[in-house]
Amino acid sequence: KNEVEQSPQNLTAQEGEFITINCSYSVGISALHWLQQHPGGGIVSLFMLSSGKKKHGRLIATINIQEKHSSLHITASHPRDSAVYICAVLGGNYKLTFGKGTLLTVNP
Amino acid sequence: NAGVTQTPKFQVLKTGQSMTLQCAQDMNHNSMYWYRQDPGMGLRLIYYSASEGTTDKGEVPNGYNVSRLNKREFSLRLESAAPSQTSVYFCASSELRSYEQYFGPGTRLTVT
Numbered sequence: 001k002n003e004v005e006q007s008p009q010n011l012t013a014q015e016g017e018f019i020t021i022n023c024s025y026s027v028g029i030s031a032l033h034w035l036q037q038h039p040g041g042g043i044v045s046l047f048m049l050s051s052g053k054k055k056h057g058r059l060i061a062t063i064n065i066q067e068k069h070s071s072l073h074i075t076a077s078h079p080r081d082s083a084v085y086i087c088a089v090l091g092g093n094y095k096l097t098f099g100k101g102t103l104l105t106v107n108p
Numbered sequence: 109n110a111g112v113t114q115t116p117k118f119q120v121l122k123t124g125q126s127m128t129l130q131c132a133q134d135m136n137h138n139s140m141y142w143y144r145q146d147p148g149m150g151l152r153l154i155y156y157s158a159s160e161g162t163t164d165k166g167e168v169p170n171g172y173n174v175s176r177l178n179k180r181e182f183s184l185r186l187e188s189a190a191p192s193q194t195s196v197y198f199c200a201s202s203e204l205r206s207y208e209q210y211f212g213p214g215t216r217l218t219v220t
Contacts, residue, residue, distance in 0.1 A: 004150065030206065041196060043211035086150070094158075094205035095166065098150030 002027040006087050006099035013106050019074040021102045023087030026068065033096065034061050034072050035086040043086070046072070077106045110134055112212035114199050120218045121189040129184040129215050131199030139202045140182035141209065142166075142174060144195040151198065157182055158205055189219045 003026040013019055023032070034046040047054050047061040049070075054061050058077075063070040074081055087099040112133045121127055133140065142154040153166030157176040171193060173185045182201075186193060199212040 033208070035211075041214045041216075043198060043200075043214075045208050045210065048208045088151070090206065095153055095156075096151075096209070098152075100148065100150050 002089055002091055002097045004089055004097050004099040006102050010103045013077050015108050017077050019077050021072045021085050023070045025089045029089040031090040032063055032070050033088040037084040079106045079108050082106050112201055112210050114212040114215050118216050122220055125189050126187050129197055132181045133201040137201035137203050139205045141200045142184045143198045146195050191219045194219045
């Protein structure tokens with residue numbers, strides 16, 4: 001079973017700061033997802049990537065397959081970025097294994 | 109285009125009662141999933157349906173049954189609810205099993 005570890009568990013930042021959330025996994029995967037969950041519960045897919053780097057607005061996701069590691073970066077953070085960020089890996093059996101999430105709070 | 113919808117949003121059951129959680133998607137996706145989310149744990153897969161007419165167990169299937177009614181709808185049934193099934197339940201869908209998943213808004217279930 002793939003173990004997915006996220007760090008940090010909790011992160012508090014000031015508006016405008018550059019934020020990094022990390023995800024490590026134990027077994028080779030076919031793809032990795034970054035998801036966002038706002039208070040109130042809805043889950044939104046931010047990125048799905050299997051190599052390299054993807055960018056969407058102020059969000060950047062990178063993955064290093066050899067090191068089994070991915071990072072999610074948020075540039076110029078804003079209070080509306082406050083949410084739980086979840087990493088999930090897609091194994092060879094096409095099932096997602098989820099990390100426990102990182103709670104991000106951005107203060108104005 | 110509503111995406112993935114779930115009903116109900118909230119439900120309180122007594123131990124032993126039964127209920128069905130409904131999920132529908134309007135994106136013509138082949139694959140659908142039921143997850144549960146508990147405090148301090150990652151989302152866990154209960155059941156999935158890779159395509160219309162097929163269903164398979166996930167990580168935590170005990171106490172649940174599912175029906176893939178048609179391509180749009182995938183329901184989750186609790187035959188005899190237990191307090192351990194208190195959780196938030198999410199339905200998701202994807203075009204294929206290897207593709208990005210889209211999540212519904214969730215159902216918060218409390219079993220007393």
